[in-house]
Amino acid sequence: MNPLKQKFFDKSSALRTEMRAYLKENGSKKVDEVTLSQVFGGMRGVKSMIWETSQLDAKEGIRFRGYSIPELRDKLPKREGDKEPLPEALFWLMLVDEIPTQEEVNWLSDEWEKRNSIPQHVFDMLESFPATTHPMTQLIAALTSLQSESVFTKRYAEGMSKSDYWDATFEDAMNVIAKMPVVAAYIYRRTYHDGNHIAPDTSLDWAGNFAHMLGVSDHADFKSLMRLYLTIHADHEGGNASAHTVHLVGSTLSDAYLSLAAGMCSLAGPLHGLANQEVIKFIFELVETVGTDTPTNEQVAEFVQQTLDKGRVIPGYGHAVLRQPDPRFTAQRLFAEEYIKSSTHVNIVWQLFEVVPPILEALGKVKNPWPNVDAHSGAILVHYGLKEYTFYTVLFGVSRALGVLSSLCWSRALGFPLERPKSMTYDAIKSFVEENA
Ligand code: CMX
Numbered sequence: 285m286n287p288l289k290q291k292f293f294d295k296s297s298a299l300r301t302e303m304r305a306y307l308k309e310n311g312s313k314k315v316d317e318v319t320l321s322q323v324f325g326g327m328r329g330v331k332s333m334i335w336e337t338s339q340l341d342a343k344e345g346i347r348f349r350g351y352s353i354p355e356l357r358d359k360l361p362k363r364e365g366d367k368e369p370l371p372e373a374l375f376w377l378m379l380v381d382e383i384p385t386q387e388e389v390n391w392l393s394d395e396w397e398k399r400n401s402i403p404q405h406v407f408d409m410l411e412s413f414p415a416t417t418h419p420m421t422q423l424i425a426a427l428t429s430l431q432s433e434s435v436f437t438k439r440y441a442e443g444m445s446k447s448d449y450w451d452a453t454f455e456d457a458m459n460v461i462a463k464m465p466v467v468a469a470y471i472y473r474r475t476y477h478d479g480n481h482i483a484p485d486t487s488l489d490w491a492g493n494f495a496h497m498l499g500v501s502d503h504a505d506f507k508s509l510m511r512l513y514l515t516i517h518a519d520h521e522g523g524n525a526s527a528h529t530v531h532l533v534g535s536t537l538s539d540a541y542l543s544l545a546a547g548m549c550s551l552a553g554p555l556h557g558l559a560n561q562e563v564i565k566f567i568f569e570l571v572e573t574v575g576t577d578t579p580t581n582e583q584v585a586e587f588v589q590q591t592l593d594k595g596r597v598i599p600g601y602g603h604a605v606l607r608q609p610d611p612r613f614t615a616q617r618l619f620a621e622e623y624i625k626s627s628t629h630v631n632i633v634w635q636l637f638e639v640v641p642p643i644l645e646a647l648g649k650v651k652n653p654w655p656n657v658d659a660h661s662g663a664i665l666v667h668y669g670l671k672e673y674t675f676y677t678v679l680f681g682v683s684r685a686l687g688v689l690s691s692l693c694w695s696r697a698l699g700f701p702l703e704r705p706k707s708m709t710y711d712a713i714k715s716f717v718e719e720n721a
Contacts, residue, residue, distance in 0.1 A: 288392065289454055291380040296450060296697035303698060320713065327523075328604060333531065334700070335522030337378035337691050345611035346520055348374060349381050353516055353611045360515070361389045363489050366504075368511040368619075371491050371686060372396070374518055375461070378690040393489045399462035400484070406430055407470065415475050419678045420552040422471045424545050430467070431541035433459060440537065449537070450697035456540035457689035464682045465490065469497035476672045490514075494682065500669040505623045509664060512619055516612045517657065517680050519687025523605070525550040526557065526681075530688040531695065535703040540689055547688050548681050554599070557658075557684070560676040562599035564662030566591070567632050577628040584632070584639045592647070600659030601640050603652045609637075612657035620664055629663035 285293065316331040338348045348356060360369035360377070361384060372392040376384040384392070406429045410422055431437065436444075436452035444452060466484065473481045482499045485492075488507075495501075495510040522531055530547035538546070551557035574583045588598060603610065620630045637655055644653035661680075662673060670676075708716075 286395070287388065288376065288379065288395075289451075291382070292454060292693065292697070293450070295380055296694065300698050320717075323708065323713070326604070332705070333522045333528070334698070335527070335531075335691055336381075336694050337687055338519040338521050340521040340605050342605055342607040345606060345608065348519060349377050351377070353615045356515060357512075357615070359383055361386045363492065363511070366508050366511065368508045369515050370489055370511055371514040371518065371683065372489065374515050375686045375690055378519060378687060379693060395458065396462035396490050397484075397486055397493075399459045400466050402430070402463055402466055402470070403432060405432070406467065410471065410474060417475075418552075419471050419475055419675045420548065420558070420681070422475070423468065423678050423681055424548045424552070426467045426471065427460070427541050427545035427548065430460070430463060431539065431545075434539040434541050435459070436537075436539040440539075446699070449699075450693060453540060453696040454693050457693050460540050460544055461685050461689060462490075464685050465494035465497065468678050468682050469494060469499075471678060472498055472672075472675055475675070498670070503668065506668045508623070509619065509668065512615065513661065513679060514683040514686070516615050517683035519684075519691070522691065524556070525553065526684055527688050527691065530692060532703050534692045534695055535700060540692055543692060544685055544689060547684070551681050551684060552677060555597075557677045557680040559599045559656070559658040560661050560680060561673040563658050564629070564666060564673045564676070566599050567629055567636075567663065570632065571628075577632070579632070579635070581635060581639050584635050585643060588636075588640055588643050592643070598640055598644065600636075600655055601644060601653065602650055603654070603656045606654065606656065607652050609654040610656045610659075613655045613660050616657075616660035616664060620660070620667075624664065624667050627663060627667045629666050633660050633663045 318330055322328055322330050336349075338346055340346050344352070346353065351359065356369050356374065357367075360373040362369060370389055370393070373384050373389045376382070376388060376392060406426050409429045410426060413422055413425070435455040436449070439448065439452045470481060473479060477499070482497050485496045488496055489511070491510040491514045492507040494514070495507040500506065520527065522528060526547040529550040530543045533546040534540070534543040554562055570579065570584065570587045571577045573587055576583075579587075591598060617634070620627070620633075624630055636659065640655070641653040644650040662676060665671075665673075665676065665679075
């Protein structure tokens with residue numbers, strides 16, 4: 285067994301035994317009460333899922349296995365000569381709750397490189413789509429098509445024992461993650477660069493090679509950006525729509541390919557991951573409407589107000605859980621301050637940060653007027669030449685695979701059952717309220 289798999293097996297079997305005993309003793313204790321506002325209001329805040337890889341605090345933001353984003357930037361192993369963390373290291377941390385050594389991370393980079401081959405039928409299928417097909421649609425189709433490679437599905441058909449589900453899920457998770465950058469870069473090049481593909485560079489790490497295959501910039505800083513980007517977007521505890529979708533679909537024993545494809549369908553919605561393309565679109569529209577890429581705060585405020593008056597949301601602002609500026613926004617801001625000396629689009633992102641919160645606050649209904657992760661990424665990508673914004677959510681998806689698939693491994697290893705909450709009709713709710721008056 286390889287070192288990561290062995291560690292995961294040891295840790296997950298110990299936790300499974302401990303959890304079973306714990307649940308036997310404490311299973312009837314209450315952790316929450318559910319109000320009607322939560323039933324009608326998208327289940328906000330209802331505690332109903334175990335998710336080990338990260339935890340979100342409304343004020344502090346995300347912690348991955350207890351580490352904040354600044355701590356990850358400081359402590360995770362890096363590529364020689366680079367300041368940004370390697371996403372491989374975050375995957376290791378999420379999967380086995382240990383910061384890996386440099387040697388362990390290098391092993392994982394090599395392991396993913398060995399697993400990154402794509403069957404021809406996936407490329408053939410992508411080629412049958414018109415180039416106008418949204419890249420997220422292409423990614424979802426590619427993942428379902430890649431399901432032909434699922435170890436879990438093959439072994440299940442052969443009669444795999446429940447006790448081996450974790451093993452097959454681990455193999456699938458490792459394989460899908462290894463293949464994601466190759467598929468995503470293929471989609472990018474076929475959609476925007478006439479199918480002029482770039483061969484992988486086997487000397488590079490997972491994110492560095494992805495940056496190389498995208499071919500938008502030869503600058504070393506773009507590889508650094510991809511390492512940071514693919515680290516900070518990886519996980520946001522279990523209740524967000526893409527993570528929860530993977531958890532739900534995975535609970536039916538759909539394999540990692542299909543579960544991730546389903547999660548990507550969630551990520552592709554404009555209230556979730558698609559907001560990153562909507563933000564830069566909003567900034568381009570702002571520049572076009574006011575007729576300058578150095579607008580005044582008054583001009584920005586007027587455009588924001590016009591957007592709200594049309595009944596639209598301000599993309600990149602607000603959050604279902606966070607009640608402070610998103611530390612993932614701050615991490616990107618720090619990156620831009622350090623690496624990008626001058627960018628009008630980045631300046632507009634910072635202007636929006638000054639202008640938007642008081643306007644949203646004045647509406648009196650927005651619970652979080654602060655920027656989220658999607659408010660910043662587009663302007664940085666544009667700076668490095670990645671201007672095709674319909675591709676942005678694919679980048680988010682490549683990163684999100686790390687968190688949701690490490691969690692899927694845990695769900696299968698801990699033997700979590702089929703997810704099946706209870707729904708109610710409006711009449712049933714009214715009767716319930718009447719009976720309990
Ligand atoms: N602009 C305008 N109105 C907003 C708003 C925004 N950025 N954020 C929230 N509101 C509105 C809501 O639409 C809602 O209005 P109605 O009562 O008229 O329906 C009201 O404020 C209350 O919403 P909330 O409780 O503050 O926020 P929710 O938990 O319901 O929704 C979110 C959270 C992210 C969907 C919402 O803030 C939003 O639409 N933001 C813009 C899209 C976006 O940036 N999404 C990305 C989130 C991060 C990610 O998943 O990638």
